Amino acid sequence: SQQGEEDPQALSIQEGENATMNCSYKTSINNLQWYRQNSGRGLVHLILIRSNEREKHSGRLRVTLDTSKKSSSLLITASRAADTASYFCATVNSGYSTLTFGKGTMLLVSP
Amino acid sequence: EAQVTQNPRYLITVTGKKLTVTCSQNMNHEYMSWYRQDPGLGLRQIYYSMNVEVTDKGDVPEGYKVSRKEKRNFPLILESPSPNQTSLYFCASSSRDNKETQYFGPGTRLLVL
Numbered sequence: 393s394q395q396g397e398e399d400p401q402a403l404s405i406q407e408g409e410n411a412t413m414n415c416s417y418k419t420s421i422n423n424l425q426w427y428r429q430n431s432g433r434g435l436v437h438l439i440l441i442r443s444n445e446r447e448k449h450s451g452r453l454r455v456t457l458d459t460s461k462k463s464s465s466l467l468i469t470a471s472r473a474a475d476t477a478s479y480f481c482a483t484v485n486s487g488y489s490t491l492t493f494g495k496g497t498m499l500l501v502s503p
Numbered sequence: 504e505a506q507v508t509q510n511p512r513y514l515i516t517v518t519g520k521k522l523t524v525t526c527s528q529n530m531n532h533e534y535m536s537w538y539r540q541d542p543g544l545g546l547r548q549i550y551y552s553m554n555v556e557v558t559d560k561g562d563v564p565e566g567y568k569v570s571r572k573e574k575r576n577f578p579l580i581l582e583s584p585s586p587n588q589t590s591l592y593f594c595a596s597s598s599r600d601n602k603e604t605q606y607f608g609p610g611t612r613l614l615v616l
């Protein structure tokens with residue numbers, strides 16, 4: 393079953409701008425992750441935030457988690473053309489090693 | 504190099520002709536999974552395995568089989584493929600110590616005519 397739902401479905405920005413993607417989920421989670429997928433390729437793990445964390449940074453990535461609203465956001469600062477990809481949030485329930493993915497946000501960064 | 508490999512990468516077949524997509528990881532991971540990705544539906548889990556000889560159904564297991572006879576391999580079997588199984592398939596693995604972070608293979612694009 394689909395757990396995470398990303399918003400927007402597609403986002404087009406210019407290089408140097410910031411990109412923000414949101415994810416909402418329905419049930420309680422152990423953690424939430426963000427993955428990137430370049431066209432037709434495998435997913436690459438970007439960042440994980442646990443249910444007891446509110447914010448996490450990794451390079452140009454900033455992830456927030458609001459468990460009361462069951463939502464998360466991914467911010468990519470100073471975007472580059474190479475950031476063009478689809479971004480997926482995925483949730484993990486306690487005790488499982490399985491991920492439930494959302495449908496993704498397609499990000500296009502124009503030079 | 505630590506990686507998950509899948510074969511074949513591309514496959515065109517006909518309805519009813521049995522096929523196997525292989526998946527192998529060299530990271531000694533306990534957990535392995537299969538997903539399919541379809542436009543507008545995102546990734547959906549087909550089957551997963553928490554260790555050798557332990558497999559469980561995911562969200563969309565119908566029409567698929569898996570086996571886990573060895574730790575490194577997790578083949579996906581389509582006994583009688585149908586056109587609705589045309590999709591992009593991904594294998595993934597993770598370790599017991601860091602089970603939440605999955606490493607994905609490059610994908611297998613399957614077309615069933």
